[in-house]
Amino acid sequence: MKDDKIDIVIAWVDGNDSDWIKEKNKYSDNPEYVDGINESKFRDWGIFKYVFRGIEKNMPWVNHIYLVTCGQTPEWLDTSNEKISVVKHEEFIPQKYLPTFSSHPIELNFHRIQGLSEKFIYFNDDMFAINSLKPEDFFYNEKPCDSAVLNVHCVQNSSAIYSICVNDVAVINDHCNLKSQLKQNFNKWFNWKYGIKNNIQNIIFSNCPRFPGFKQFHIPTPLLKSMYKELWDKEYEILNETSENKFRSKHDVNQWVIRDYQLATGNFNPSKRYKLGTLIDFDKNEITEELEKCKKIILGNSYKLVCINDSDNIPNVEHVKNEVNNYLNNKFPQKSKFER
Numbered sequence: 001m002k003d004d005k006i007d008i009v010i011a012w013v014d015g016n017d018s019d020w021i022k023e024k025n026k027y028s029d030n031p032e033y034v035d036g037i038n039e040s041k042f043r044d045w046g047i048f049k050y051v052f053r054g055i056e057k058n059m060p061w062v063n064h065i066y067l068v069t070c071g072q073t074p075e076w077l078d079t080s081n082e083k084i085s086v087v088k089h090e091e092f093i094p095q096k097y098l099p100t101f102s103s104h105p106i107e108l109n110f111h112r113i114q115g116l117s118e119k120f121i122y123f124n125d126d127m128f129a130i131n132s133l134k135p136e137d138f139f140y141n142e143k144p145c146d147s148a149v150l151n152v153h154c155v156q157n158s159s160a161i162y163s164i165c166v167n168d169v170a171v172i173n174d175h176c177n178l179k180s181q182l183k184q185n186f187n188k189w190f191n192w193k194y195g196i197k198n199n200i201q202n203i204i205f206s207n208c209p210r211f212p213g214f215k216q217f218h219i220p221t222p223l224l225k226s227m228y229k230e231l232w233d234k235e236y237e238i239l240n241e242t243s244e245n246k247f248r249s250k251h252d253v254n255q256w257v258i259r260d261y262q263l264a265t266g267n268f269n270p271s272k273r274y275k276l277g278t279l280i281d282f283d284k285n286e287i288t289e290e291l292e293k294c295k296k297i298i299l300g301n302s303y304k305l306v307c308i309n310d311s312d313n314i315p316n317v318e319h320v321k322n323e324v325n326n327y328l329n330n331k332f333p334q335k336s337k338f339e340r
Contacts, residue, residue, distance in 0.1 A: 006063055006117065008059075008066070009065075009122050012068070012069055017072060023099060048074060050329075052336045054332060059129050062083075067085070068089070069087070071090075092109060092113045104253070108254075118224060118225045120223055121223070122221045128305065128306050137271070137304070143224075144221075144269070145270075146273050147193070147273040149201055149214065149274065151205070151213045153165035160250040165256070168253050171253055172260050175234055178209070178211045190202060195272075201215075221259055294323075298327040
């Protein structure tokens with residue numbers, strides 16, 4: 001039977017909570033976790049409410065929103081709204097993995113959330129729906145809509161994310177064969193919706209003996225609960241080990257492995273997902289130019305989604321935060337029904 005329900009899952013933490021900081025500090029002296037204890041991983045920019053304003057205005061068709069927290073609740077959130085549920089970690093994450101200060105155990109256990117629909121969209125708390133979106137932007141014929149673009153992940157520096165991407169694709173190659181997938185689902189890997197550049201990239205990497213990796217898009221991800229369950233059955237050991245880590249580790253996999261598995265098994269519909277949104281990265285680009293780009297994107301119509309990335313390396317971060325707040329408030333000046 002066709003199920004039209006599409007939920008949203010959002011993970012959030014108040015990194016300014018003194019009790020949470022005290023608890024985090026009990027576990028943060030392991031040198032292996034150095035990449036996972038950076039302040040920017042938990043810093044609050046005061047822009048989280050705009051995630052909800054964007055969803056209400058531009059995604060009114062969403063069935064239900066599950067806000068995942070360690071027990072915290074934003075002070076402005078109206079928890080009496082019947083369209084939202086605040087889900088504590090202990091309500092869906094196995095006790096042996098708690099407490100956790102890594103996003104990976106949280107994300108890899110979403111399928112255990114009681115009541116969550118088979119089809120759901122994972123939003124980070126720095127991702128915003130800035131223009132009108134349709135269900136078909138995320139799901140069609142019961143399958144996620146995505147752009148399957150092959151890519152190479154190299155361990156470039158000390159940042160754990162590069163190692164994690166390699167770990168993700170290693171899991172995929174244990175269960176999926178690139179050549180068979182290209183033959184079986186040719187039109188899903190070479191598709192006009194991906195554009196010339198991405199198709200050329202797929203042609204080049206199709207000569208690899210195995211999946212080299214997948215191009216990631218820093219925008220909300222359509223996921224299937226059944227894919228979680230299937231991968232947990234196949235790869236319990238690595239998912240269990242990742243979930244046991246209190247902070248991010250270079251030995252982890254992350255939620256991208258679920259999306260990668262959907263792609264590598266052909267369980268998706270080709271789409272222009274790569275054009276839906278973009279990343280604003282104040283860490284890697286000149287601040288003045290990136291702020292101007294941020295303003296243009298948020299207030300314009302070029303994209304439907306945007307991710308605003310935080311980093312410990314942002315100079316004059318308070319100025320950047322204030323400017324971004326102003327842009328988002330200009331875009332969404334009215335309170336949503338999710339606010340008190």
